Amino acid sequence: MKGLVTKSTGSWYEVLGDNQLKYQCRTRGKLRLEGIKETNPIAVGDRIDFIEENGVGSIEKILPRENQILRQSIKKTGHSQVLAANVDQVLLIATLKQPRTSLGFIDRFLVSAESFRIPQVLFFNKSDLLTPQDILELDSIKKIYSSIGVDTLTGSAIHDDITIISKVLENKVTLVAGHSGVGKSTLLNRIAPEIKQTIGDISSFSDKGTHTTTFAEMFQLNSKTFVIDTPGVKEWGLVDMSQQEISDYFPEMRDVRLNCKFGARCIHINEPKCSVLEALNAGAISAGRYKSYVSMVMGEDNRK
Ligand SMILES: Nc1nc2c(ncn2[C@@H]2O[C@H](COP(=O)(O)OP(=O)(O)OP(=O)(O)O)[C@@H](O)[C@H]2O)c(=O)[nH]1
Ligand SMILES: [Mg+2]
Ligand SMILES: [Zn+2]
Structure with a gap:
């Protein structure tokens, strides 16, 4: 069977x-x-x-996989983990507060999805906790991700109407990922109350080490709609990526780099006549995204 x-x-x-x-x-x-x-x-x-x-x-x-979301759990131990296979899209839940998701983490996750050309949606949850100043910060973060083709949404899984997320999920298989405590299970329970995923309590979610959801699980919402709730991840290590290929997974670098003087050998760090560096200096590539790129190419630890 x-x-x-x-x-x-x-x-x-x-x-x-x-x-x-x-x-x-x-x-x-x-x-x-x-x-x-x-x-x-x-x-x-x-x-x-x-x-x-x-x-x-x-x-x-x-059976052979169409794609997979793969991460290295702890650097240099060589253990990698397949979070899920054969998905149509990924929904990354991020938060500016309780806990704070770093841009480095977001960028690494997006790179893993982009390596299989899996479409990405970014949902900034817990908007109810934001001060006016936080909202300004979030607006500028959202602009960066929208500009590279990632659908970027904000809201509160508890307080807001989340019809827009239900629409995003419709007729697709979606992997839901993010740090522990960002509200993945809360959101899915809101969308489909019959799921009844356990939700973490207020005292534990600021500690990224506590996981409420312990195993990835797929739920069927209707004949063509599936969602996968996953346990929170603390760090996101990339698996088996060469320095040269990483820029292929940054949509804003993919075309630009074709003009680099060193062609495919350029890793866009300090080569002369590098088109990526030129685009960075001209403001066409975000400094934050470039910083994430460098840390990935250098194999630096970027767990937060
Ligand atoms: N203020 C606020 N709290 C929220 C919101 N969404 C979820 N929470 C709270 O965040 C905590 C963690 O929520 P969970 O849904 O368990 O988080 P999770 O991402 O599933 O966490 P793991 O299963 O550990 O990966 C709970 O106390 C939720 O009530 C929100 O929009 N605003
Ligand atoms: Mg959970
Ligand atoms: Zn270059």
């Missing part, structure tokens, strides 16, 4: 069979997917072949 993995706890997998029935599945031994290094490579969103015996499924095969 064929099915879709909707939850993965590491030892058990919840699978929605193509017959629309739910199955609990296990793997027989270690399954490996070509080109994937994780020892336990099955992720939410994977399409699989499985065999059912006495009501329990056994996963026999993972």
